[in-house]
Amino acid sequence: MKLEAQRYDAVAARAQQLVTPAEVDTALDRMAQEITHRLAGTDPLVLCVMTGAVCVAGLLLPRLHFQLRVDYIHVTRYQGQTRGGELEWRYRPSERIRDQHVLILDDVLDEGLTLKHIVEACHADGARVVQSAVLVAKTRPHACEADVVGLEVEDRYIYGYGLDYKGYFRNADGIYAVADDDV
Numbered sequence: 001m002k003l004e005a006q007r008y009d010a011v012a013a014r015a016q017q018l019v020t021p022a023e024v025d026t027a028l029d030r031m032a033q034e035i036t037h038r039l040a041g042t043d044p045l046v047l048c049v050m051t052g053a054v055c056v057a058g059l060l061l062p063r064l065h066f067q068l069r070v071d072y073i074h075v076t077r078y079q080g081q082t083r084g085g086e087l088e089w090r091y092r093p094s095e096r097i098r099d100q101h102v103l104i105l106d107d108v109l110d111e112g113l114t115l116k117h118i119v120e121a122c123h124a125d126g127a128r129v130v131q132s133a134v135l136v137a138k139t140r141p142h143a144c145e146a147d148v149v150g151l152e153v154e155d156r157y158i159y160g161y162g163l164d165y166k167g168y169f170r171n172a173d174g175i176y177a178v179a180d181d182d183v
């Protein structure tokens with residue numbers, strides 16, 4: 001659904017920046033080092049979890065200087081809302097996963113249910129090894145942990161660097177917490 005321009009501006013004005021672009025860059029450099037340490041030499045299949053991981057993938061992949069391939073998984077649980085619901089699979093590249101070292105790349109680890117389902121699906125599809133990396137993890141319990149985490153933020157609804165608010169703000173150059181009244 002579309003957001004009126006006035007409402008869009010008001011949400012942005014009330015939001016609080018939690019992470020600056022410079023801090024994201026530093027986190028991505030560190031993530032790239034950790035991922036290289038874990039996966040260089042395994043010819044991994046990197047799976048970008050659409051749509052939110054599009055920025056992480058775009059910024060992280062050029063920092064990985066080893067042999068790898070890229071595909072995507074499309075799964076959604078929030079569907080433009082600020083609370084998660086049923087997980088809906090839109091694209092699952094099952095036939096490409098068998099016997100592969102898989103790296104799942106996502107933007108945020110919140111409840112961890114999305115990552116848990118993806119990891120289970122990759123194992124069910126015959127992956128040899130499944131590892132995961134997220135740009136941001138919220139400081140709260142998760143159903144599943146990521147192997148590599150870029151940044152930790154408080155448990156508030158956030159947008160920017162691929163993360164949306166009602167389908168918008170994925171292009172925000174910082175990570176912002178939405179004001180309580182807007183959640």
Ligand SMILES: O=P(O)(O)OC[C@H]1O[C@H](OP(=O)(O)OP(=O)(O)O)[C@H](O)[C@@H]1O
Pocket residue numbers: 049050051052053075076077078079080084106107108109110111112113114115163164
């Ligand atoms: O840890 P969880 O509570 O399961 O939430 C994390 C998931 O939520 C977001 O996806 P969303 O369903 O919003 O789809 P999107 O990627 O299209 O934004 C995000 O990209 C993660 O995949």
Ligand SMILES: Nc1nc2[nH]cnc2c(=O)[nH]1
Pocket residue numbers: 078108110111156157158159163164165
């Ligand atoms: N955009 C966005 N998506 C999420 N999915 C789970 N938590 C969040 C969040 O805080 N922001």
